[in-house]
Amino acid sequence: MASFITDDQSAVPCISLHDFTERRAEIIEQLMDASTRIGFFTLENHGIPAEQIQDAFALSQQFFPLPDEVKSKTPLNGKNMGWEKGAQIRPSTGTADQKESMQLQFARMQGMWPSDDDLPGFRARAESFMSTVQQLSVKVMECFAEGLGLPLDTFTNGTVDPGVGDSQSTLRLLHYHSVEGKEFGNNFWRAGSHADFDVLTMLFQRDGEGGLEVCPGREVVGDFGHGNTWTNVEARSDRIVCNIGDQLMRWSDDRLKSTFHRVRLPNKGEPTGPRYSMAFFNQARSDVVIQGPEKKYPPITGAEFIRQALERNKLGMSAQSSAASGRSDKQPHSDAHDAVAAPRTVSVN
Numbered sequence: 130m131a132s133f134i135t136d137d138q139s140a141v142p143c144i145s146l147h148d149f150t151e152r153r154a155e156i157i158e159q160l161m162d163a164s165t166r167i168g169f170f171t172l173e174n175h176g177i178p179a180e181q182i183q184d185a186f187a188l189s190q191q192f193f194p195l196p197d198e199v200k201s202k203t204p205l206n207g208k209n210m211g212w213e214k215g216a217q218i219r220p221s222t223g224t225a226d227q228k229e230s231m232q233l234q235f236a237r238m239q240g241m242w243p244s245d246d247d248l249p250g251f252r253a254r255a256e257s258f259m260s261t262v263q264q265l266s267v268k269v270m271e272c273f274a275e276g277l278g279l280p281l282d283t284f285t286n287g288t289v290d291p292g293v294g295d296s297q298s299t300l301r302l303l304h305y306h307s308v309e310g311k312e313f314g315n316n317f318w319r320a321g322s323h324a325d326f327d328v329l330t331m332l333f334q335r336d337g338e339g340g341l342e343v344c345p346g347r348e349v350v351g352d353f354g355h356g357n358t359w360t361n362v363e364a365r366s367d368r369i370v371c372n373i374g375d376q377l378m379r380w381s382d383d384r385l386k387s388t389f390h391r392v393r394l395p396n397k398g399e400p401t402g403p404r405y406s407m408a409f410f411n412q413a414r415s416d417v418v419i420q421g422p423e424k425k426y427p428p429i430t431g432a433e434f435i436r437q438a439l440e441r442n443k444l445g446m447s448a449q450s451s452a453a454s455g456r457s458d459k460q461p462h463s464d465a466h467d468a469v470a471a472p473r474t475v476s477v478n
């Protein structure tokens with residue numbers, strides 16, 4: 130049976146969380162090693178029951194087949210919530226990702242949940258999964274705080290809403306369409322190359338639905354350049370793929386690396402069916418101040434961080450379109466980050 134080609138797994142370390150309390154020091158060492166060198170790692174024995182992950186995927190598979198008229202009742206709204214289809218254009222490629230996605234948050238979601246008439250119980254099931262993933266994220270973010278010699282709650286206080294409604298963390302349900310019988314031109318991707326804006330991303334994949342690739346080597350946050358060596362990450366439902374985002378890279382004075390990644394279309398001979406994944410982005414709260422212990426960068430709030438990142442995206446996009454239309458060959462090469470093409474609103478990560 131055809132399967133996705135998966136090469137050297139040692140490039141993205143797998144870290145087991147079994148016996149977490151007793152092994153805490155060893156786990157912190159492994160997390161710090163993976164995140165200072167690569168910015169990506171996978172977690173196994175992470176404690177989230179397989180049934181709960183399956184239920185979240187089942188929810189996603191109930192949502193995406195709904196008619197577009199139903200899904201578009203909650204369109205992407207500029208605050209990184211809602212549904213989009215084929216609307217996300219990456220500055221790195223200038224082409225729309227071959228996918229649709231639904232983004233959900235804990236706060237400010239009035240009118241953004243699919244109704245019970247359209248999909249009964251959606252909100253309760255989604256929120257339950259989001260809370261579970263956030264709890265695991267807290268455990269891992271505390272390890273990073275300890276590994277960096279910071280107060281234990283630095284990143285968890287920084288991301289988990291204390292009840293004031295300024296959470297920006299986001300669950301993105303992703304549906305990459307089947308490419309059966311379809312031909313794509315050059316430079317089309319399921320998700321073009323980008324680095325995430327957040328503190329820590331946790332990504333759930335399904336067995337055999339591959340295509341995720343990572344490219345370590347970024348030294349400085351906000352840097353658009355990256356190397357050329359892309360490594361496949363195996364799609365396994367029993368492991369969570371984690372990566373450091375730009376907020377944590379800056380918060381750690383560039384010690385923890387936010388790494389470029391992308392999802393490629395299936396190569397010849399690989400499965401052409403749909404791919405489902407789910408990404409939980411732990412974002413800094415809007416009013417939290419991000420600054421590393423060495424003060425390498427000036428302080429910045431979570432809200433301002435996102436504003437500047439989106440601004441860079443816009444510049445990257447216009448450099449891309451100028452270059453594409455031949456108006457200039459002197460624009461800086463842009464690579465990275467997410468943007469959604471005008472007139473749609475811009476999204477994060």
Ligand SMILES: O=C(O)CCC(=O)C(=O)O
Binds near residue numbers: 320332341390391478
């Ligand atoms: O679906 C994946 O494997 C990656 C998704 C991703 O990188 C994103 O949505 O930002």
